[in-house]
Amino acid sequence: MKLIVERQNLYSCLQKIRPFIGKKTTMPILSHILLEARENELIMMATDLELAFKGSCPAEVFAPGQLPVPGKTLYDFVRTLEYEKIELKENESHWLEIIGGNSYLCLATLPPDEFPTFPEIEHFHLISFPSELFRKAIMKTYFSMAKEDVDTNLAGLCLEKQKDKLCFVSTDTYRLSYMEIPYTDLDLLQFDKSIMLPRKAVLEILRLCSTGMLQIGFDNSAGVIKTDGYIFYFRLKENKFPEYHSIIPKKSEYEAKIPKRILKDILKRTSVLITDKFKVADFLFYRDRLIVKAENPAVGKIEENLDIEFSGDKLKMAFNISFLLDILNVMDSEEFIFGLNTERTPCIITGKNDIGFKALIMPVIERE
Structure with missing residues (x-):
């Protein structure tokens, strides 16, 4: 050579x-x-x-x-x-x-x-897909994948066929993210109703996807992504993604319209108190304002407020600061809708400019 x-x-x-x-x-x-x-x-x-x-x-x-x-x-x-x-x-x-x-x-x-032989990919029906759209769907959902050392069965991303759309879903049981994109030629994808991409493969897809068109193909055991410059092959996870449709609230008891940028800045400031032991902030919702409070006895305490629109009179809930920031960081909307229920029911986050996207987050139950 x-x-x-x-x-x-x-x-x-x-x-x-x-x-x-x-x-x-x-x-x-x-x-x-x-x-x-x-x-x-x-x-x-x-x-x-x-x-x-x-x-x-x-x-x-x-x-x-x-x-x-x-x-x-x-x-x-x-x-x-x-x-x-x-x-x-x-x-x-x-x-x-x-x-x-x-x-x-x-x-x-x-x-x-x-050296191991490169896997055969000739049997895959490769379909063209816009790289930016595929990457966007993963970016909107990958952050809520479980880590391998915490829950190996949830350490991945579900790709699911629904009527005329392709859905991306992940959860670590504390939050769930969902993104759907229109796609009519679902029969060209050679898997049954759903498959689960391993966490490591998902992170590599994000790294490799840039612009232009991708060729993607899946069966029930593996996936392949191809461009002019490379071929990426990966085995799928053997377990199935849990049934999740029933846990998505069909409606919320209360709704809050919140400016995303202002709340993000508040949460970033609040996160200076975060440690492994103290990760939670209290959210006090009133008709026209939201108060965010957090306290770490070893570091200090913080309280901030912002103007919002809330459909109720008063409601108090607690949320993991980092989990909420993860959701807001992938949203495009300047204002988001926070659908609230009880502290034992998932809350749902959507936005006008985040078409096809929704995220669920579980409130933190306060100890009495």
Whole structure:
């Protein structure tokens, strides 16, 4: 194998592939990137057996070939180079020599046949989807996914078919976020009613999606996302997302219209008192104002108020400050509707400019 590649093109591809390189693994080959030189391009592959990534960049290829090389070492070396062109070549010992200007690195490699085969994707019916729309739907919902070490069954994002729309849903049992986008060709997606994308795959989709069009495909066990520059494959979670439709309130006993920016600023100031033990603020709703109060005995206390419109006379509830901020941070509306019920019933948040979006948040039950 021998080729010359532009440093920026190589580095850009390595940036995308880096998260897929196995870090804590008992299989040394998974900490490697498979480099393949053919025709006029350099193809790079990495996998942790749950996720797989294939990217490519233009190259001047003098001799084709394949070599698995230590991924992190290659990335760290290329990142520090300042030369426009880099030469990669396999020596007689089957090590990879990397030459950039006056810099030289020789990396030990592993046999190419030890590297896992990239999953077959030919059976997927790939459909074109606007990248910005797909990313927006995930951005509106990913924040309420559970963490793997807290609840592995909820550590992901549900993708669900409903009539003429595609729905994105996640929950950690304390809050739930939901986003629907119009889509009529649901039969082209090769899964049954719903699937669950693993948390790690969701975060990588957010990182990889930018502009233009994506090609996406799903069956009941895996998903694939493809653009001109890369292919991302991931296995789906085996468990099903819990039934959630029945917990979404059909109507609210009270409603408050609240200016988003002002409340966000108040919550950010209130969060200076937050610790692992103290995460909650009291919300006192009146007809024309909202009072937000929080206290941390070890740090101090805070009280702020703002003008609102409230359909009731007086109501007191408590909410997790960080959870509420997460919701407001993904909303586009300048004013949002806070649908309130009892302290044991989810409250619902919507906004005029957040079409298809709703979020649920559970009040914190105060200890007597």
